[in-house]
Amino acid sequence: MSKLDEALAELKYDERGLIPAIVVDTESKQVLMMAWMNAEALKMTLQTGRTHFWSRSRQKFWMKGESSGHVQEVRGVYLDCDADTLLIEVVQHGAACHEGYRSCFFRRLGEDGTWETVAEKVFDPEDVYGRGGEGHTPPKR
């Protein structure tokens, strides 16, 4: 078993074989998104240097940016104390959110008790993903 295999064997996947991966911008440290990896998606991520995830709704692998071009170049992989959550530092091309925002966390709970959009869109989803044509549906997690 290689050192890397040993390191990866420490990870604690949940009962579905998944581990949450928090993706942050390597420069601003902003949290961009959270998605799920299985062991294979993590291997693909490490081998290619681009983030790959497992889609629970579609039951398939997806590479971030596969349809939008908004790929994430991996700069660092961190593990938490319980070994059950990953944090991935990336250079984000374009934006992380399929709704056009830099980060998926663009809504903040306001003092009036409603979700307020607190970010500006950096792209128009229709320009990037088309108007719902087949093969252009944004990757769902």
Place this chain on the structure above:
Amino acid sequence: MSKLDEALAELKYDERGLIPAIVVDTESKQVLMMAWMNAEALKMTLQTGRTHFWSRSRQKFWMKGESSGHVQEVRGVYLDCDADTLLIEVVQHGAACHEGYRSCFFRRLGEDGTWETVAEKVFDPEDVYGRGGEGHTPPKR
């Protein structure tokens, strides 16, 4: 139904009734930890202004800092595009990690394929939690 109840009704909990909550430092934006909330833990968090979670292993609520004093004062609550992940901005007293590090993500996958500790401890866990005496076990997630 109040506006806040309506806002919270948008959240998508998983099949266990849980939603992941990423906790970040409100100033540095550093990711401190990830833990799970159910609807009740989120309400307790909003009502008290201090983070509360649901422990999957212990099947009970816990307030961050209940044994260590290292509480988290909530400064902002964000929701992602899919409404299935929360991000909580906090002022962290002491440190987030029960192993003594500021952040739970203190291990980085090195070029040699091993997990390298890349942070310094800010407290000694034995000083804070004791030597395993009852009631002093660090909160597990």
